[in-house]
Amino acid sequence: MADTPAILDLIEHQLGERAVLRHPADQARYISDWAGDRLGMPLGVVRPSTTAEVAEIVTLCREHGVRMTPQGGHSGLVAGALPDRDGGELVISLERLNRIRDLDPINFTMTVDAGCILETLKQAAAEHDCDFPLSLGAQGSCQIGGNVATNAGGLNVLRYGMMRQLVLGLEVVMPDGRIWNGLHALHKDNRGVDLKQLFLGSEGTLGIVTGAVLKLVPRPEQSRTALLGLPSVEAVVALYGLARRDCSDLLTAFELIPRRCIELAMEATPALRDPLDEAYPWYVLMEVAATGPVDLSAMLEHLLERGMVRELIVDGALAGSEAQAQQLWQFRESMLEGQRLRGEHLRTDISVPISAIPAFVEQATREVMDASPDCEIIAYGHIGDGNLHFNILPPTALDDAAKRQHLRELEDKLFAVLDGFGGSISAEHGIGRTKQAPYLARLSPLEHEMARGIKALFDPEGLMNPGRILPVER
Numbered sequence: 001m002a003d004t005p006a007i008l009d010l011i012e013h014q015l016g017e018r019a020v021l022r023h024p025a026d027q028a029r030y031i032s033d034w035a036g037d038r039l040g041m042p043l044g045v046v047r048p049s050t051t052a053e054v055a056e057i058v059t060l061c062r063e064h065g066v067r068m069t070p071q072g073g074h075s076g077l078v079a080g081a082l083p084d085r086d087g088g089e090l091v092i093s094l095e096r097l098n099r100i101r102d103l104d105p106i107n108f109t110m111t112v113d114a115g116c117i118l119e120t121l122k123q124a125a126a127e128h129d130c131d132f133p134l135s136l137g138a139q140g141s142c143q144i145g146g147n148v149a150t151n152a153g154g155l156n157v158l159r160y161g162m163m164r165q166l167v168l169g170l171e172v173v174m175p176d177g178r179i180w181n182g183l184h185a186l187h188k189d190n191r192g193v194d195l196k197q198l199f200l201g202s203e204g205t206l207g208i209v210t211g212a213v214l215k216l217v218p219r220p221e222q223s224r225t226a227l228l229g230l231p232s233v234e235a236v237v238a239l240y241g242l243a244r245r246d247c248s249d250l251l252t253a254f255e256l257i258p259r260r261c262i263e264l265a266m267e268a269t270p271a272l273r274d275p276l277d278e279a280y281p282w283y284v285l286m287e288v289a290a291t292g293p294v295d296l297s298a299m300l301e302h303l304l305e306r307g308m309v310r311e312l313i314v315d316g317a318l319a320g321s322e323a324q325a326q327q328l329w330q331f332r333e334s335m336l337e338g339q340r341l342r343g344e345h346l347r348t349d350i351s352v353p354i355s356a357i358p359a360f361v362e363q364a365t366r367e368v369m370d371a372s373p374d375c376e377i378i379a380y381g382h383i384g385d386g387n388l389h390f391n392i393l394p395p396t397a398l399d400d401a402a403k404r405q406h407l408r409e410l411e412d413k414l415f416a417v418l419d420g421f422g423g424s425i426s427a428e429h430g431i432g433r434t435k436q437a438p439y440l441a442r443l444s445p446l447e448h449e450m451a452r453g454i455k456a457l458f459d460p461e462g463l464m465n466p467g468r469i470l471p472v473e474r
Contacts, residue, residue, distance in 0.1 A: 007064050007090070008044045014060075015053050019096075021045040030091050031083060034075045034138060042069065042083035042091040049096040051171060051179060051210040057092060058208065059177030066090050067463050070204035072146025073117065075138035077347060078432030080203045080468045081146070094145050097210060105130050108216040109168060109185045114145025114209045121214070130216040133160040135253075137333055145209045151201035153428035155332075158384025159252045160217065162428070163200055170196040171211035175459040185213045198454065203430050204465040206458040220289035223252070224296045225325035226304070228316040229280030233358040235312040236282055240354065240383050242312070246303045247288050250296070254384045255285040255332060256357075261380050264338025265331045272330060276315050284383075285332055287325075339378060339391060344400055346392040346407040350418055351427035354386045364390060364417045368410055375410065387427040390414060411438075431469045439469070 012020040021027050022044055030045050032038040043066065048054045061068050067089045071081045083089045097115035104110070105128040112121060118132075118139040125132045136142060136154040146152075148170065153162045160166065169184040182196050199206055230236050236256055243251050259279055266272045275283075288296050300318070307313035319325035339345060352360045361379055368377060374395035381388035392410055394403040415425055415438055431439045443451065455462075455470055466472045 007060065007066050008046075010060055010064075011046050011057055014056055015046070015048060019047050019049070019053070021047070027091075029074070030071060030093060032074065033077065033079070033082060034141075037077075037079055037082065039079065039082045040085035041087055042089055043087055045091045045093055047093045047096045051097070051173065054092065054094075054097070054173045054208055054210050055177050055179050057090075058173050058175065061090060061463060062176055062461065065461070065463070067466055068092055068208075069465055070094065070145070070149070070208045072115070072143035072149070073138070073141045075136075075142040076146065076150065076432065077349070077429045078426075078434040080150070080430055080432030080465070082433075084467065092208065094143060094208070094210070097145075100124055101211065103128055103130075104185065105216070107185055107187075108218075109213055110216060111169075111183060111185065111211065111213045112144055113211055114143060114148070116144050118142050118144060118147060125216055126219055129219050131219040132166070132214055133217055133252075134163065134166060137336055144212055144214070148200055148209045148212055149202060149204050150430040151428070153382070153385065153387065155253045155255065155382065157382060157387070157428075158254060159249060164197065166215045167196060167200060167212055168215055169213035170199055170209055172199055172207040172209050174207045175461070175464040179210075180207070183211055183213050187215075198458075201430065203432060203468050205455060205468055205470070207464065218291050220252075221291045222294070222296055223287055223289035223325070224300045225285070225287045225319040225328050226300060226316055227275050227328045227331070228284045228286070228304070228307075229276050229278070229314045230282045230284060230312060231280070231314060233282060233361050236284055236383060237354065237357050238310070239284060239307050239312045242306055242310075243286065243303055244384075246306070247299055250288045250290050250294065250299070251286070251384070252289045253285065253287040254382070255380070256383045256388070257283040257285055257332065257335070257380050258378065259283070260376070260378055261335035261338075262331060264342075264378075265334035268338035268341060269330060269334040272327070272334060275317050275328065275331065278315065280314055285328060335380070339393075342393055344394060344403045344407070346394075346411055348388075348390045348392075348411070348414065348425075349427050349429040350388055350390060350414075350423055350425060351386045352388070352418065352421045352423040354383065356421050356423075357383065357386065357388065360417065360421050360423070361388070361390075363420075364414055367413050367417050368392060371413055372406065372410055375406075385427070433468060436467075436469065436471065440471070 094115035097113035102111040376393040378391045
């Protein structure tokens with residue numbers, strides 16, 4: 001392990017006392033994520049305020065053999081940005097890199113520091129009649145660098161794509177301290193290999209993203225939101241097919257929500273009231289948005305009429321105002337908090353072809369319930385990109401250790417079903433530490449060789465976020 005005082009003294013000497021946090025009390029908020037998961041205490045926490053300072057820190061760490069953990073807004077869910085248990089990792093927080101460097105409403109781009117909060121960027125874009133369309137439940141705290149590193153998705157992927165489609169250029173501090181300036185604001189650039197894509201989704205294992213050029217879109221002038229009651233997952237997917245044809249690219253969100261999630265939302269937020277007169281097994285929360293003279297109300301009403309004629313929709317509520325729309329979306333936000341309040345549970349982030357969702361949900365539910373009749377399944381997600389969160393609450397009679405073991409066994413069964421559908425074990429949260437074993441088990445020998453080769457090329461000493469995605473080489 002590195003000499004802790006020595007490396008922190010060097011960084012403090014170069015960057016100032018404000019940039020270094022040494023004491024455990026000051027480091028407390030840097031050792032846990034949104035779900036409350038935590039591993040250990042870091043060697044220390046450093047908070048650079050410029051790209052040059054990040055480069056200085058990385059250079060010093062490389063010279064002294066110090067392992068580094070880049071960290072954003074603590075909203076990850078796969079333990080990818082938490083310091084290791086041995087106390088030997090230096091957390092590099094990007095929270096002080098929070099400048100909006102440029103916003104070009106004609107080119108529809110903005111250039112930002114990696115530590116900028118997503119919500120702040122969205123507000124800045126709105127002031128120029130633009131929108132940065134990434135929409136996440138954690139947008140009030142997550143940072144753009146973390147969104148890049150995890151290739152974040154969220155609610156609007158079906159219309160705008162994931163971060164891979166929303167990033168035009170990157171600035172990255174490499175593991176040897178050199179700065180790669182790829183901040184190109186070009187919408188078309190076909191000069192060989194697209195290097196920035198290597199860092200999107202790399203979870204800080206190949207370098208530290210310090211800046212990004214983001215793609216903006218015109219700010220929607222109008223939107224319509226509906227919460228619909230449906231009888232089955234088959235009906236949900238069939239309705240999605242209609243919506244894609246009737247609403248085309250104006251469809252921005254299409255969320256699958258089971259009845260249990262509506263109940264969890266009302267438990268977490270008592271001010272919420274049951275949105276429909278009766279309870280239904282499944283719900284769809286959908287939104288259409290547009291600029292210009294488009295009659296969204298007529299479009300949505302036509303879709304709902306067709307859905308009811310085909311007996312796909314049983315009931316529904318249309319938001320008549322922005323406040324009502326926000327209330328409907330509050331169900332989507334509060335149901336996550338409702339799950340978290342239930343304590344230990346399996347969080348999954350999987351994807352299958354959209355047409356396979358009904359069959360997958362039916363088979364996965366059967367396999368899990370056969371193995372654990374007393375567990376509770378909560379399956380919801382983004383129908384438009386095939387991304388499901390098939391979460392499992394363990395039997396309440398088990399103690400915490402038994403719950404964790406039981407959930408690992410159920411995850412194995414769930415992933416075995418997923419393999420049969422050609423699905424992915426991680427659709428948007430990433431691999432980190434939590435998903436490393438199932439990820440490695442599903443890599444072909446050639447894929448494993450290529451992944452290790454890229455890591456070795458960029459970070460031959462293995463100091464940059466080691467043990468995430470790939471295990472540490474011994």
